[in-house]
Each structure stands twice: as C-alpha cells, then as structure tokens.
Amino acid sequence: MTLFLLPVGLLFPTLCGWFAIALLERGHPVLQRIERWTLSVTLGITLTMYLSFLSEVLGLIKFTSIGLFSVQMFTALALGMLWMRCKVLWSPSSALPALPASPRLSQRARIVVVLLCVWTLIKLLGGFAMLTGTPAYEDDVYNNWNMRGKLFYVTQEYTLEYEAGNELVSSGGVNSYPITVPLFKTWLATLAGDWDEGLVNSIHMVWFLATLLLVYWTLRRRMRSTWALGGTYLLSSLPLYMVNATTPYADAFLSLHVFAALSLLYGALISEKPEHRYSFLRLGGLATALLIFTKNEALIMHLPVLLLLLFLSVRVLAKSESIDRSDLRTAARHYVVFMGVVLVPWVVFKLVHNLPFGNAKSVLHLTLAWQKGVATAIAINTFFEGNWALLFPLLLGLLFAARREAFRFPTALFTGYLFFVVLGQFPLYFFTGISTEAVNQTGYARGFVQLAPVAVTLLTLLASSFFTPRTEE
C-alpha cells in the first residue's frame, strides 16, 4: 500500500498554504481551525503546482521528486520566514469572529443526524475504495488527467505533445488545461517511484472532503451547526457530484476552488469588523487568482462572474459605509496583484504555445446557429434523471418563496453567481456547436458539478431563512 505517501505528499503544499493564509490574515484570523487547514491544503496544492509550472517553464527545475520538492520547500521556507518576521510586527491577534449559537438537539434529532452521518461515511468509504482500488475507466482519466500526469512523470518536463497511438500526435485540446491536477499526481508518483493508480487518484478524495468541510464552515458562519451539517449532507447526497468527486476528473476539484473564492468573498460581506472583512478579501484574492490555474472554464466562465460579483459586493460595502476608500483600494490591489501573478504568465504561455482557451475546444471560432434538442436535453438532465436528486425543484421553489432573501446581499452573491454562470452558458449550448455537450449529455451536467457547492449552499441559506421560525432570528 503506497497510500501512506499521500499525507507525505500533502505536507509541504499544506504548509505553504498555511503560511500564505496566515500572512494574508495579518494577525486578524477569520478562519476556524479545521477550515484553515482545509483551505491550506486546497490553496497550498494549487499554489505549489503553479510555482512548479513557472519554475519548469523558466528552466529552473525538472518534474522530478527533487525538482518539485525544492519548489515546495523553498516556498514554505520563504513564506514561513516572512510570516515569522511579520508576526512580530503585527499588533496582537484579534479574536476569531463568533459563530452563531447551536442549541442542543432533541434525542430524536440527534439520532437522525448520527444515522445520516454514518450513511454518508459509508458512501464516502465506498467512493474511496472505487477511487483508489479500480483501474482507469472513464475516458478523461486515461486520455487527459492521469495520462498527462504520467506523461510529466515519464518525461520529467512540461510536455505538450505526445504520441497518442495509431500514428496520431496529441496536441492542443486537453493539453491547454492548467496542470495542477496532473502535476500533483506526478508529484505523488515521484514520491512512490512508480505510477501507482491508487495513490495518484487518492488526492481527489482530499479535494472532495475539503469541499464538504468548506461548505460546512461557510454555512456555520451564518447558522447553527445542524443547518450547516444539513447543507453539507445535501452536497454529499447529490448523486452526480458524489460520482464525480470520487472519479479522477477535475470538475469537483474546480468546484472546490470556485466555492473557496466565492465563500471567502461571502465571508467579507457578512463580517462585522472591518479587519475581518479585509482578511477575507485578501484571502478571496488569493483563492480567485489560483482558480485560474485549475481548468480552462475557470478563466473564461467563472472568473468574469466572480469579478463582476466582487465589484457589486464592494459597491454594497461602500454604500453601507462598511469599507473606506483607502481600504477598498488595498483590497482591490490584492485581487489585481494576485490575479496578475497567475493570469499573465499563464495567458502568455498559452498564447506562445497556441493553446486554446475553451474547454478543450476553442471558443474563439464558434459559428452561431440555433441548435435543436438542447432544451429537451437540458430539461431531462436537470429534472428527470437522478443527477441532482431534488435540488432543482427545491431550489427554484425556494428562490420564489424566499425571494427577498435570495436577491438581497449577502445571499445574492450565491444567487447571482448561479444565475450568471448558468444563464451565461445557455447561449453557448443553444447557439453553438458546444450544443453536443448538452444533447449527448457529456459535458453539460459536469458544468453544473462545478456549481454544486454554490447551489447547495444557496439552498441551505434559503431553506434556513424560510423554515426557521422568525422568533429565533
């Protein structure tokens, strides 16, 4: 069993993430302990893989165990020393933001919670067994995510082209994706000294658990623990999300980064103290920047919507006089600098190597024409299959029933995100050749997997607002 190498492989990326978060909080911590470690793993992996990419492209390292480790160690040392230096300069740490009280549950309710937790745990264990114990199965595993990881592992460099068999050369297409997912697999394989299917896939479970934990803590900031647990349970019980999160694909991984960026912005909106608000905004800037280095959709679909909502959120904060102009400029500078650091090198690299910006298909040369069958396919996928349990009818119903809450900041952050991204995709499906992704039921639902944590968080916020007796508010 080489799975014990997973925690070894996570150690330094997590440390890097932890130091980066601590530096950005600047003595005003806003994250609960488990949430901090969860974000440390999430952002630390993507950060170190991005730096490894830069180092390799600049000719500083090769994708070997020593090369990848040196990036992690150097980053951890640099961030760690900076953190220790800054810690002395910062004023004494302020207290963590208080969480809403959680009244004790009745015995019957406790039994239900325990049973659902046990049931969810069994499913997670089953998913982990399939993830780490079965051979490569789905197309994008052996054609893309794991294949590219193995390619980097074998060639020890950022290879964009390789022989795809039958005299074909694979270039462009999926090679245009950011390499966080395959490169972390390469890192694990270099630790093991072999390409071990179970080990390289095990990281997806970490991302899945991180998403569940982030959803819990995001909700916990606003509501009692039972509701937050309920929201987490909703995400774990979305059938297609469960399948995707326990498959070596990257949509659940992207959903984690989308949610991290959005939930940190949400944290800024609901913070009562200015120093907490700025901590959240700085963290949100880092999460948004690293989102770029996850999948192509992040750049063309998620980032513009996030920036639009950031703009609207800041306007709301400015109007309510919760933020002053100089702090606003500082927060904006963090977003701009962090995003620039990731965006500029990555886009330049893409342009230099003529890599497309779409989801493995270029979005620049699409012709527009009405596509038949898309509406039916979307309706079936959304309402009549088992992909989303009862998420959509309940969400639509609650968007109507709790419309005041849904379309008012801060909850409107999640509502707006869903609306903009979902409605923004529809023209692509209805008027371009990307319609095949909906009609053949290939990529359409996976696009929604990326939004699932946002959707269940919104559902839980609305349900809590609608069903909780007003006297308790």
Added chain:
Amino acid sequence: MRPLLRIGFLLVLFLPWSAHAAWEMEWGFANETFQQSWQVSGEPALKITKDGMLITTKADSILGRSIEASHPIEVVSIDYKAVVPAEGWLYWHKPGTPAEDLLRIPLYFSKTEGVGTVGINMQEYQKRLYADFIGIGIPAHAEVLIARISLQNWSLSEKTLEAFKSFWTFDMRRPSSVNFLWGPHVVFNPTARKLMFSVTEPIDQSANRYFYIVILLATAWAVWNVHKHPERRAAVCKTLFLLLASLWVLYDLRMGSEFLSYVERDYRTYWSRPLGERTFRERSYFNDFAAGVTPLVQNRDRYIFTAPDRWPYLGLMRYYTFPAVPTHPFQEEHYVDTWAVYKRPDIVQNAKGELESDGIVLTHPGKILHEFELGSFVFRETRQ
C-alpha cells in the same frame, strides 16, 4: 384527522387488488404443435418441428392472427431461435381503424444459443393498447424459429409490486455515469423492468415525476393552510420542511444504495477474484491484459495493438504502456516487431510461426511471449 385515516384505510382495503388478475394469451408452437387461426403473408416456408415453427423467408413476411380486443396488451413476449440475427417487426391493428392500417415497431431477433426471448414493452408506445390483430414480421432471407408467443398484462397489485421493485432496481456503473445517472425509474411490469436503463427514453419512466407530484401537493396544502390559518404558519412550515427532508433522504437512500451497488459489484467481480478470473465491469479482463502486456513492451518505442474495437482499448493501452505507444498493423516507416492482440480469435500463429488472419499473413515468424486466452496474446517477430 382520525376519520380521514379510517376512510383512507378502508379505501385501501377495498382497492381491487385482485380484481384484475394477470391476463395472458399464449400460443405455443413447440412439440410440433400447430396453432389454428394463424395466417401468413409473403409466402414463407413453414416447418413444424419439435422446438417450434421454423419460418424461412424469401421476401418480407408476416405471421399473424386476429384476437379479441378484450384486454389491453402491456407486453408481447416471443420465445425464438435464430442462428443469424434478423431485424423484424411487431404488427398490430387497432379496432375501429381501416383494416389495412397496420401499425408496426422494430423487433430485433438477436442470435441465440438455444431458445432466446424477446420482450416488447408495449406501454412505451401506447399506455393502453387494445388490438384485434397481432403479427410478427420476418425480413426477407431470414430463418427464425418461433417457439411461443404470449400477450400479457398485470393486475393492480402486481403492478404496484413491480413499481416498488423497479424503484429499487439499480443501474450499473458505466463510463457515462460520470456525465449522467438515469436515477430511479418506475415501471409496471417485469419486462419493462428488465429493459430499464437500456433505452434513451427516461421521462416516461422517471420516478422524479412522482416526487414532484408529492412536492406540488404538499406545497399546495401548505399555501392553502397558511392562507386560511395564518397563525399556523410555523407548524405548517415545519410539516412541509419535514416532508421535503424525508423525500430528499428517500432519494438519497435510493441513489446512495445504487452507488454502493457499484462498489459491491466491483468487489464481487474484481477485488475478491484472483488474477485470471477477475473481470472489471463491461471491460472483461482487459485491464489485466494491459497490465500483463506492459512489461513485455517497455523496451520498445512502438508496438502493434489490435482489438475488436478502437474505443476504449487504444487509449487505455497507451495509458498503461506509455512511453511505449500502440500503433496500427500497417507500418511503412517504422519496423515494429511486437504485437499485442486482444480478443481477436481470427488472428492465429500458423505452422511457420507467422501470425495470420483469414489466410492473410501479417508478420514474419516469431513467438508468442504470453497468451492470455485464444485470441489474446503478445507476439514478437524473431527476425532481427
């Protein structure tokens, strides 16, 4: 509330659970039985045998008969034998329409070993199908042996049981499961249950519809109640919330059980079986084949790979054996001496040691490095 419960209980008791007993009309052709009233068109050759009626056609033919349109037909079931597959039709005539207006749907007689059965769920085409003529169309130049034909429908209690069973019938894990899951289906007869998840027609069978009906009714009840008694809002909301939460948990139990059934199947067919006996989902033993081939081609840049289908095997082989790359058999620029052959029993080694397929020599002489089964092996030419 209590009187309502009593009335409901009595209603359940008086439901006609056995009023519509399962109805079946059956014609057996085995044991040299000749069934009266069956007519043929297209002049096929008919031969009554011990196994059934052998129909040999030169032109498109129909074997049919008039029936009483007294019961709706839910399933047509045909026991048959076919050495060569044939694409036929099922015909019927609706009472009250012109005699020449026969309706038909495709009917596929796949190749059988022994007697096979093809079942057609007529409810896919018409909810309540009454017919006064039923017939089987056999295409030209085909030979099909018909052993039994039956028309069936089921009683309310049987349908209820089937609906329950179908809700808890799980799909298998497929490559497409990462893109969509059929979800729970509800059908009302065993044939439809057997065919679930095999055709792209999900709306009519989707159990989601029943969930939505309950949600709509409960919401309407809640809105009406709150409108009528605003002071009861909290209690009504709580009841509605509990109902919705229960529906969600029920859905999760269904889909979560399906998810765990994937694990159970992998355990039964893959993890718990020894190497050589284990299979992985619909891919049979391919993964073990690929893992076995890998060390044998690691010192080669390329090797020839052939399998019955390109997908998914070529991509998987490239992934498993990389940096050794699979390529096709017709090489002009490169000399490739190693062949990985998967499930191609037509490719054999001849007496000279060459590989050949249907008499065409494919390679120079060589030797088989490892044989997994007939038609699956690794071969290397001995020519230097």
